[in-house]
Amino acid sequence: MSFISRGFRGKRRDAASSSRVPPGQYVVNDFPVLSAGPTPRVAFSEWTFVVEGEIDQPKKWTWEEFRKLPTEEVTKDIHCVTKWTKLDTAWKGVSVDTILEGVETSAEYVMAFSYGGYTTNLPLEDVTGGKAWVAYEFDGQPLHPEHGGPARLLVPHLYFWKSAKWVRGLRLLNKDEPGFWESNGYNMYGDPWREQRYWGD
Amino acid sequence: MTVQQSDLKLDGNAIAGLLREIFTMEMTTAESTCAGCHKVHAVGQVEVYMNAPGAVVRCPACGQVQMRIVKGGGRYWLDLSGIRCLEFSA
Numbered sequence: 001m002s003f004i005s006r007g008f009r010g011k012r013r014d015a016a017s018s019s020r021v022p023p024g025q026y027v028v029n030d031f032p033v034l035s036a037g038p039t040p041r042v043a044f045s046e047w048t049f050v051v052e053g054e055i056d057q058p059k060k061w062t063w064e065e066f067r068k069l070p071t072e073e074v075t076k077d078i079h080c081v082t083k084w085t086k087l088d089t090a091w092k093g094v095s096v097d098t099i100l101e102g103v104e105t106s107a108e109y110v111m112a113f114s115y116g117g118y119t120t121n122l123p124l125e126d127v128t129g130g131k132a133w134v135a136y137e138f139d140g141q142p143l144h145p146e147h148g149g150p151a152r153l154l155v156p157h158l159y160f161w162k163s164a165k166w167v168r169g170l171r172l173l174n175k176d177e178p179g180f181w182e183s184n185g186y187n188m189y190g191d192p193w194r195e196q197r198y199w200g201d
Numbered sequence: 202m203t204v205q206q207s208d209l210k211l212d213g214n215a216i217a218g219l220l221r222e223i224f225t226m227e228m229t230t231a232e233s234t235c236a237g238c239h240k241v242h243a244v245g246q247v248e249v250y251m252n253a254p255g256a257v258v259r260c261p262a263c264g265q266v267q268m269r270i271v272k273g274g275g276r277y278w279l280d281l282s283g284i285r286c287l288e289f290s291a
């Protein structure tokens with residue numbers, strides 16, 4: 001029974017995929033693990049999330065406080081710059097709109113920063129308006145450390161290196177600054193539909 | 202925060218071919234001084250992560266990023282800011 005429905009699902013996906021797979025990408029069914037370093041294991045008791053930078057009163061949540069924020073469940077296609085695309089990934093987390101609620105700022109950019117030292121830069125308008133989440137569940141399960149747990153940023157409309165694993169906070173910036181990959185060849189914006197992989201794309 | 206040694210970690214020999222594309226010298230026997238902790242390691246002995254948008258080289262002693270190598274679109278980008286000095290035989 002499950003075998004038959006899986007076959008059907010595969011076919012539907014193939015038909016739908018042409019309009020959902022950006023140029024130069026191919027569809028995978030597994031979830032490849034990408035990592036620029038050892039996997040940080042952050043205990044929930046140590047975990048915090050902060051909003052800092054161009055903000056009068058920096059904001060900070062413990063894991064317990066963060067889990068009390070309103071949650072959203074979203075299903076999105078994700079596109080890695082190493083050319084794989086994964087369709088219909090299911091996440092649960094907190095919208096960045098909720099995290100930034102009530103924040104007065106002149107900032108137009110954010111730097112997401114992570115446990116382990118990773119950073120990535122984004123325009124503020126690309127993480128607001130229902131476009132980004134801090135996700136802590138994948139496929140109905142707590143997010144595995146290999147995939148960025150306890151929590152990762154999820155910005156599905158940009159290449160997946162922008163969806164920082166092990167995210168620890170957002171720094172609000174007036175000026176765009178390059179993050180870990182953006183300072184060494186990768187595009188400052190990273191729109192998969194325009195194949196903005198590298199500098200000058 | 203504790204750090205798990207990832208299965209994805211390789212040693213410096215994993216980037217021997219990539220370095221050969223960039224440098225004319227044999228690089229795995231070159232010795233690099235870490236800009237963070239100042240310890241010296243042969244390039245063949247460093248920690249390398251390649252399941253990523255680029256190759257990331259880390260110091261085996263302190264974990265700091267020593268090198269980032271990105272290859273794509275007909276270009277290379279090479280960040281050596283985590284290495285204070287690179288010594289190799291003439």
Ligand SMILES: [Zn+2]
Binds near residue numbers: 237
């Ligand atoms: Zn070091």
